[in-house]
Amino acid sequence: MKIKRKLMVILMFSLLVTACSGSGGLAPLPAPLASEDSSFGVDKNINMETIDNYLDREDVAYRDVRMLFDPADYAAVGGDADLSKTITGFKIVPYPYIGTLPELPVDGAYQDQTLFTVDWAPTGEILSAKPLFKESMMILKELFPQDQAIFIMCGGAGYSQMVKDLLIFLGWDETKLYNTGANWGYTGKNSLELIVYPEDANDDKIYALWRADYAQILFDKLNLIND
Secondary structure, three states, rough: HHHHHHHHHHHHHHHHHHHHHOOOOOOOOOOEOOOOOOOOEEEEEEEEEOOOOOOOOOOEEEEOOOOOOOOOOOHHOOOOOOOOEOOOOOOOOOHHHHHHOOOOOOOOOOOOOEEEEEEOOOOOOOOEEOEEOOOHHHHHHHHOOOOOEEEEOOOOOEEEEEHHHHHHOOHHHOHHHHEEEHHHHOOOEEEEEEEOOOOOOOOOOOHHHHOOEEEEOOOHHOOOOOO
C-alpha cells in the first residue's frame, strides 16, 4: 500500500510539473486596455513603464515598427528620426513599409513603396486597405503571427497604433494586440543601443545595426497585383 501511495504522489507531482511547463509557468496577460491619458491608445497596463515585466514570453511576439532612418522630421517634435535604440527581444518591422501613412504632424514623411495602400479618414479611422503585392498578406501574417499576443512599440506611439488599427481592420484578434507605447521615453533595463554615441563628442558615432533583428522587405523581389 505504501508503495502505491508513493507512486500516486509521484504521478500527481509529474502531472503538476507537466501542466506548469506546458503553460510556460506564465501569468495570464491583462486584456488590452487603452489608457484614458493617451491620445495614441497606449495600453494602460503594458507600456514602457511596465514592459520589463513582460519580456521573454513565448506567447508574445515583440515588434518595433520604426524605420532605421526615418525621413520624417521627428526632431521638430522632440523625437529621434534615427532608430538609436530598441528593446532586447523586439523585432524591427517598419510600419511605413507596410501601409500608407496618414497625415503626420511633421514634414518629410516616407512616401515610397508599401505592402498595402491604406486610406485613412481625417479622424484617424481606416476606410480601406488594399494589398499591392501577391505576397503582402503572407508577409503580414508571418511578421505579425495571429496565434500570439503582439506587443507593438515605436518612438512616440503613433506608428504602433497605426499597425494595431491596420491589423484589426484586416481581421486580427484585437484582444491580442497591445500598443505598448513610446520607446523614446523608455528607461528600463533592457535597452539595446543601435547607435552608440562616443564619450568624446568629436568622435564619430557608431551605427551598431548588426545588433538589430530587422525584417527586410525587398519590394523589387515581390510580385505586383495587376488590377
